[in-house]
Amino acid sequence: MQKITTFLWFDGQAEDAMNHYVSIFKNSKVLSVTRWPKGHADEGKVLVASFELDGVQFQALNGGPQYKFTEAIxxxxxxxxxxxxxxxxxxxxxxxxxxxxxxxxxxxxxxxxxxxxxxxxxxxxxxxxxxxxxxxxxxxxxxxxxxxxxxxxxxx
Known part of the structure; x- marks a missing residue:
């Protein structure tokens, strides 16, 4: 198991981003998807997804609009x-x-x-x-x- 995993914060696009990245890199796959449970306002939508890009693991979270990506990383x-x-x-x-x-x-x-x-x-x-x-x-x-x-x- 990989000791350090990059965790990416999205505002509703975690699943789209994961699928896009997996389609681009060879030796890539979706590892797991956790969806909001029944009764939650976002029922069925992705909460957290884990995926691998060319053997490197990442996680994607639909965390909301509070944070945006910058070139700082x-x-x-x-x-x-x-x-x-x-x-x-x-x-x-x-x-x-x-x-x-x-x-x-x-x-x-x-x-x-x-x-x-x-x-x-x-x-x-x-x-x-x-x-x-x-x-x-x-x-x-x-x-x-x-x-x-x-x-x-x-x-x-």
Whole structure:
């Protein structure tokens, strides 16, 4: 069992968010759903749902309008290829999501994500400071990260 689980607070969209995320990530599934009992004002609606995204567990709560997501916390996705970057970027911004700078985006539920190719940290940490600086400069001009442009910047 996972020791630390990310718990996401929604205002009525917990089930929609869970199903959306499970549809995007491979090796993902709904683990459990607890609904409000008979007689409650929200009878039948999801209270808490547990799900797994590529082997990582999350919980979603329909807690109400008191709290909103901010960019102060984000979920980072490590991608091996440009096709993977493109997939996650497209799926997470569709339906009202918002692209942001430097590989960041906000999905239609307000959750912030970073879609990061595995090459990026390696290129940014290159011992050649000029090379790392060119990569940083290229990344700062991007929304969705373009691996080819990062590698071109690294070459100078």
């Amino acid at each position: 984000s979920l980072s996705i490590d991608c091996k290829t440009q096709a993977e970057v493109d997939h996650f970027w497209t799926k997470l911004t569709e339906g009202g999501g918002e692209p942001g700078p430097c590989g960041w985006l906000k999905d239609k539920f307000g959750v912030s994500w970073q879609v990061v190719p595995e090459q990026l940290p390696r290129l940014l940490q290159d011992p050649d400071k000029a090379k790392a600086g060119r990569v940083m400069g290229a990344m700062m001009q991007m929304g969705k990260i373009d691996i080819g442009k990062l590698e071109a910047a690294a070459k100078g």
